[in-house]
Amino acid sequence: xxxxxxxxxxxxxxxxxxxxxxxxxxxxxxxxxxxxxxxxxxxxxxxxxxxxxxxxxxxxxxxxxxxxxxxxxxxxxxxxxxxxxxxxxxxxxxxxxxxxxxxxxxxxxxxxxxxxxxxxxxxxxxxxxxxxxxxxxxxxxxxxxxxxxxxxxxxxxxxxxxxxxxxxxxxxxxxxxxxxxxxxxxxxxxxxxxxxxxxxxxxxxxxxxxxxxxxxxxxxxxxxxxxxxxxxxxxxxxxxxxxxxxxxxxxxxxxxxxxxxxxxxxxxxxxxxxxx
Numbered sequence: 001x002x003x004x005x006x007x008x009x010x011x012x013x014x015x016x017x018x019x020x021x022x023x024x025x026x027x028x029x030x031x032x033x034x035x036x037x038x039x040x041x042x043x044x045x046x047x048x049x050x051x052x053x054x055x056x057x058x059x060x061x062x063x064x065x066x067x068x069x070x071x072x073x074x075x076x077x078x079x080x081x082x083x084x085x086x087x088x089x090x091x092x093x094x095x096x097x098x099x100x101x102x103x104x105x106x107x108x109x110x111x112x113x114x115x116x117x118x119x120x121x122x123x124x125x126x127x128x129x130x131x132x133x134x135x136x137x138x139x140x141x142x143x144x145x146x147x148x149x150x151x152x153x154x155x156x157x158x159x160x161x162x163x164x165x166x167x168x169x170x171x172x173x174x175x176x177x178x179x180x181x182x183x184x185x186x187x188x189x190x191x192x193x194x195x196x197x198x199x200x201x202x203x204x205x206x207x208x209x210x211x212x213x214x215x216x217x218x219x220x221x222x223x224x225x226x227x228x229x230x231x232x233x234x235x236x237x238x239x240x241x242x243x244x245x246x247x248x249x250x251x252x253x254x255x256x257x258x259x260x261x262x263x264x265x266x267x268x269x270x271x272x273x274x275x276x
Contacts, residue, residue, distance in 0.1 A: 006049055006236070007086075008083075009080050009086055010049075010077075010081040011097040011101065012086075012096045013081060014045055014046045014047055016074060020061065024065055028042040031063065034063050037056075048100070051082065052078065054078050057078040058071070058075060084235075085236065086233065086234045087233040097234060098225055098232075101215050101223055104220075105216060105217055107157065107159075107214075108153075108214075109159075109162070109248050110162070111206075111211055111214075111251065114166055115211070116163065116181055116185060119153070119159065120161060120184070121148070123144050125181040126147045127140050128173035155191075158195075159194045161197070162248070162255055163197070164198070165199065168268045169268060179269065182269040186265050190262075196265070197257070197261050198260075199251060210226070210228070212225065212244065213225045213226075213227075214241070214248055222241050223241070
């Protein structure tokens, strides 16, 4: 059983095995006894630090009663668990891994040129984005609830938001929804663990290549997550991640101070209140 060095697919597999075990109402000890492993093995499978063999995954998911329709997907995660990077169609494919990364991160840096970062979005703002993406109203409501539900990590970790001025001035939603969103953003910016910095239209080049999230951990290597229109990617390759870390330093230096950023948000909010 080889170490997987905490790769994206290993995290996703572990998170889903943990969720399946909890749904089945079994402890880690109980699963370990059934598959002939120690509790430590099961714990490391679930936190992504160790990859179970494909046969072991098959044994575990059968024990936990994972639906047949989901079994092949989990086995595919196990087969490719050693790959340090993961590109997948559909932004939902990596949700389990992303949620687990957010839950354990000591620092989350969210670079967003055009939108409010996901961990700072209100329900209505998120729902409007989902609807604009062309999905049904029911799916938009469900996805917005999932996004807001992930925000339980916000009080527990350091969060740096580097937001483009465009995201403040050109909302993808109605004025009343944006007023609520900006008010929420301004309130978040007052928290001790949150730093909000706005970058002007003349921001450095790294800001113009789209949105991404850098997550750093106490006992694991950093990760970069990219989410596009209908695909997502998670990168753990050290050289690639180092370039994103360098970009964060560049953007932070070029951004407005937290005080100036808060003042701009308040100014835009006052203007928008007059139009809502």
